Amino acid sequence: MEIFSSPGNIFLFGEHAVVYGRKCIITAIGMRTYCNIEPREDRKICVFSEGYGSFELRELREVGEYSNKMDAIKDLIVTYYKKFGIDKGVNITINSEIPKRSGGMSSSTAVLCSVLKGLSNTFTKIDEKKFYDFLIPFQRKIHGGSASGVEIFSSTFGGYNLVNIDPVKYENLGKFKLPILIVDTGIEAKTSETVPYVRRGWEQDRKSYEEVFDRIENIVLEGVKAIKNNDLVKLGSLMTENHNILAKELGVSHPKLNKIIDTAIKNGAYGGKLSGGGKGGIAIILTDKNLKFENCYKTDIGISA
DSSP: OEEEEEEEEEEEEOTTGGGGTOOEEEEEEEEEEEEEEEEOSSSOEEEEETTTEEEEESSOOOOOSOOSTTHHHHHHHHHHHHHHTOOOOEEEEEEESSOTTOSSSOHHHHHHHHHHHHHHHHSSOOOGGGHHHHHHHHHHHHTTSOOOOTHHHHHHHBSEEEEEETTEEEEEEEOOOOOEEEEEOSOOOOHHHHHHHHHHHHHHOHHHHHHHHHHHHHHHHHHHHHHHTTOHHHHHHHHHHHHHHHHHTSOOOOHHHHHHHHHHHHTTOSEEEEESSOSSSEEEEEOSSOOOOTTEEEOOBSOBO
16 A cells, blocks of 8 residues: 655635736645555455545546535546556545645645546556646536636645646746744635636626736736745735735635734734635735634645645
């Protein structure tokens, strides 16, 4: 039995705008998903996921619309087996350190990446540079058709990644230690709802939205400089500026997110923002203060994959 793992992610800058061809910065976090792979003597495929249940595959039937958390895993396995003509069974056990309902820590991406790593290293090898192309169809089905899937890069390669999806390009920015707190609102955030929400606004007033996305990309590029210079004051200010645009102009924040960020800044944090689709999920706070919130995680970021 071999164990493979992939980290979760947070968006430092640029969520939503990345869907419209702008750059974003996404980074791996110290909470991971683990996948145990054990080949079988027969052709049965057995999958067990702590917290989500289990299933057996006796025939390779593709999944249509996803109705539960396990459907994307089924779809990935079936697609992989068909593509490479695999005729051996396998036991797959999935465990995760990432809270199930966190929203914004890319738990589904970490699961898919860890399973694909396991299959790739057990059967037919896929170059990790091709993980994005392989996994993006499943990401889009999970998130309602128009997700960027940029989390795949950090779950695959780790570190801080400057990513653009139109055309697909990424640059690993290296490894830096930043004092980040992740605060879970406890409100389930669904990217499958927030991405279409922004899309509807964009379709009604493309000029205004494109200007907003340009401003977000400028923040992203300034963020690259601040990270490389380890300028925490500038970085925190940029995070808060990005959050305010997401909250006030794209309308994807939540009162609880805003309160967490305001409270953190009033207590000495450099800045903060929502991460991911918004309307719930998590806030990320840049601070070297000993701040306390409910459902708060202190974790390394920019870690190796």
